[in-house]
Amino acid sequence: MKTYVIGVDVGGTNIKLGLVNPTGRIISKTRLDTKSFGADKTKLIDALVAAIRSLLDKNKIKKQDILGMGIGLPGLIDPQLGIVRQLPNIPGWKDVPLGQLLKNKLKIPIFIENDVKLISLAEWKYGAGRGCSDFICITLGTGIGGGLIFNNKLYTGPGFVAGEIGHIPIKENGIPCPCGGRGCFERYVGNGYLLQKARRIFKDSRICLPDVRIMAERGNKKAIQFWHEVGETLAQGLIGVTNLLNPRMIIIGGGVANNFPRFAPVLRGLVKKHAMKVQGKMVRIVRARFVEGAGILGADVLVRQACRE
Amino acid sequence: MKTYVIGVDVGGTNIKLGLVNPTGRIISKTRLDTKSFGADKTKLIDALVAAIRSLLDKNKIKKQDILGMGIGLPGLIDPQLGIVRQLPNIPGWKDVPLGQLLKNKLKIPIFIENDVKLISLAEWKYGAGRGCSDFICITLGTGIGGGLIFNNKLYTGPGFVAGEIGHIPIKENGIPCPCGGRGCFERYVGNGYLLQKARRIFKDSRICLPDVRIMAERGNKKAIQFWHEVGETLAQGLIGVTNLLNPRMIIIGGGVANNFPRFAPVLRGLVKKHAMKVQGKMVRIVRARFVEGAGILGADVLVRQACRE
Numbered sequence: 001m002k003t004y005v006i007g008v009d010v011g012g013t014n015i016k017l018g019l020v021n022p023t024g025r026i027i028s029k030t031r032l033d034t035k036s037f038g039a040d041k042t043k044l045i046d047a048l049v050a051a052i053r054s055l056l057d058k059n060k061i062k063k064q065d066i067l068g069m070g071i072g073l074p075g076l077i078d079p080q081l082g083i084v085r086q087l088p089n090i091p092g093w094k095d096v097p098l099g100q101l102l103k104n105k106l107k108i109p110i111f112i113e114n115d116v117k118l119i120s121l122a123e124w125k126y127g128a129g130r131g132c133s134d135f136i137c138i139t140l141g142t143g144i145g146g147g148l149i150f151n152n153k154l155y156t157g158p159g160f161v162a163g164e165i166g167h168i169p170i171k172e173n174g175i176p177c178p179c180g181g182r183g184c185f186e187r188y189v190g191n192g193y194l195l196q197k198a199r200r201i202f203k204d205s206r207i208c209l210p211d212v213r214i215m216a217e218r219g220n221k222k223a224i225q226f227w228h229e230v231g232e233t234l235a236q237g238l239i240g241v242t243n244l245l246n247p248r249m250i251i252i253g254g255g256v257a258n259n260f261p262r263f264a265p266v267l268r269g270l271v272k273k274h275a276m277k278v279q280g281k282m283v284r285i286v287r288a289r290f291v292e293g294a295g296i297l298g299a300d301v302l303v304r305q306a307c308r309e
Numbered sequence: 310m311k312t313y314v315i316g317v318d319v320g321g322t323n324i325k326l327g328l329v330n331p332t333g334r335i336i337s338k339t340r341l342d343t344k345s346f347g348a349d350k351t352k353l354i355d356a357l358v359a360a361i362r363s364l365l366d367k368n369k370i371k372k373q374d375i376l377g378m379g380i381g382l383p384g385l386i387d388p389q390l391g392i393v394r395q396l397p398n399i400p401g402w403k404d405v406p407l408g409q410l411l412k413n414k415l416k417i418p419i420f421i422e423n424d425v426k427l428i429s430l431a432e433w434k435y436g437a438g439r440g441c442s443d444f445i446c447i448t449l450g451t452g453i454g455g456g457l458i459f460n461n462k463l464y465t466g467p468g469f470v471a472g473e474i475g476h477i478p479i480k481e482n483g484i485p486c487p488c489g490g491r492g493c494f495e496r497y498v499g500n501g502y503l504l505q506k507a508r509r510i511f512k513d514s515r516i517c518l519p520d521v522r523i524m525a526e527r528g529n530k531k532a533i534q535f536w537h538e539v540g541e542t543l544a545q546g547l548i549g550v551t552n553l554l555n556p557r558m559i560i561i562g563g564g565v566a567n568n569f570p571r572f573a574p575v576l577r578g579l580v581k582k583h584a585m586k587v588q589g590k591m592v593r594i595v596r597a598r599f600v601e602g603a604g605i606l607g608a609d610v611l612v613r614q615a616c617r618e
Contacts, residue, residue: 134467151463158443158556159587168549171481240477246466274490278468
């Protein structure tokens with residue numbers, strides 16, 4: 001019976017592959033090194049196919065047991081046509097019909113989607129958003145990604161790019177953004193900005209964000225203040241989104257969310273104070289459940305939803 | 310056969326009532342003066358009931374020909390329970406079970422909703438948004454209202470307040486807003502702000518926005534610049550919304566939209582320039598079709614959708 005799903009999470013560093021059983025458990029995993037393929041996407045696709053075949057062999061699972069394969073990629077995706085439009089951090093990918101290419105080789109149904117959208121689906125089905133019909137999921141990392149769950153469904157918009165919460169301007173005439181905008185939310189709370197800010201504050205060019213976390217945990221006042229200010233900046237972006245979309249939850253994931261306990265009280269306080277009454281009262285701001293493996297589980301949700309429709 | 314709908318549009322000044330036939334034409338209209346009832350909502354409801362009865366009599370339409378009645382109100386509405394939570398500009402309305410009250414008197418199905426949401430439905434079914442699955446409708450007046458159409462449906466959010474586009478902050482540490490926020494979009498493009506600005510620029514305490522329109526039409530440079538700046542401010546709010554929601558259209562209505570030809574070129578240019586590539590290319594910014602009567606038609610759409618479900 002077709003009950004297993006292959007989930008693939010393509011990142012700038014690693015490609016994670018997992019076999020998901022019908023109860024949503026990842027029963028077997030493997031990974032590839034993204035950078036080892038350079039810009040050679042044919043080689044990458046061949047390696048992916050080989051890795052999947054060996055994953056199935058190892059687990060004694062036949063193709064006829066596979067419902068489908070879901071793949072999350074960090075960039076612009078056309079899920080309807082199965083085309084990877086562009087991957088900002090992986091060179092050589094422009095308008096690649098990945099869905100068709102993999103289908104030709106593996107002869108199983110293939111579904112592709114943006115990686116943050118898959119994380120949102122994983123949080124909805126298995127994570128912090130379980131049982132919640134309407135929420136926003138954001139990932140804090142180099143960029144700020146976002147996924148929108150409306151009425152228990154992922155909302156992608158007609159161009160499949162809805163959710164770009166990182167590109168809401170929060171400062172007038174602010175820092176120019178590679179997206180073409182100015183003062184985008186992402187510019188003030190992305191890893192790059194935070195790292196620069198930390199290095200300036202602590203006058204240490206080698207300091208990293210986990211160091212600032214440890215310092216805050218040990219009571220360093222400047223480090224505590226640093227994370228408070230992250231909470232303030234997050235509030236600047238999220239108050240407007242809360243007013244506009246009236247979500248039940250805002251789920252925060254990504255690397256910077258490791259500091260959730262340090263920025264959340266300030267963020268929650270400001271949203272309650274400055275968002276509109278109904279919206280502010282209703283919204284819960286929580287940490288994502290998944291740090292690792294959300295992409296694979298999200299791919300599982302994507303495939304099972306698509307195959308049920 | 311139940312084919313007619315009664316549409317009611319409650320405003321701070323007038324209450325408009327209309328009888329809508331199956332093809333979406335308002336075949337008969339009447340109106341009441343909102344202010345004449347003061348804070349006496351019982352009197353208002355009784356007058357509404359009497360007006361509906363006389364509207365039906367006049368048109369020789371029986372109750373059994375009525376599919377239902379839809380009512381749009383300017384404030385916080387719980388459409389599920391049929392309760393008017395609060396109307397900022399009409400005193401005496403707090404947690405009024407209007408749906409039930411009217412149903413008891415008229416014995417027909419009653420549906421209530423926020424007025425801007427009904428305008429969005431009217432634009433979707435009969436107006437500028439016809440055939441468009443995903444758009445944002447905004448009304449520019451004293452406040453900025455908004456309605457979200459996603460996948461051919463009105464999205465209200467779990468608390469029925471989604472769409473509050475006027476309360477996205479666009480300036481850091483900006484003007485405090487009665488909503489509890491600071492620097493809200495509405496504060497910089499609502500009628501009150503524009504009027505103050507016009508009076509300052511033209512050093513004339515009696516000037517009104519239509520005067521500034523006429524001056525711009527006659528080539529007055531300051532007046533032309535005034536509307537350009539309205540376009541710039543609109544862009545500040547709408548770029549973020551475009552990036553976040555990837556709408557196919559932004560439909561602009563309300564009184565200030567009478568100046569659409571004067572602010573639209575600047576607004577469109579800035580959105581194309583500063584929104585993200587896919588979103589900016591995709592979105593069309595257009596003027597609403599309806600100025601008068603959108604509320605009644607929206608009520609018609611609301612009733613017909615609800616009765617079909």
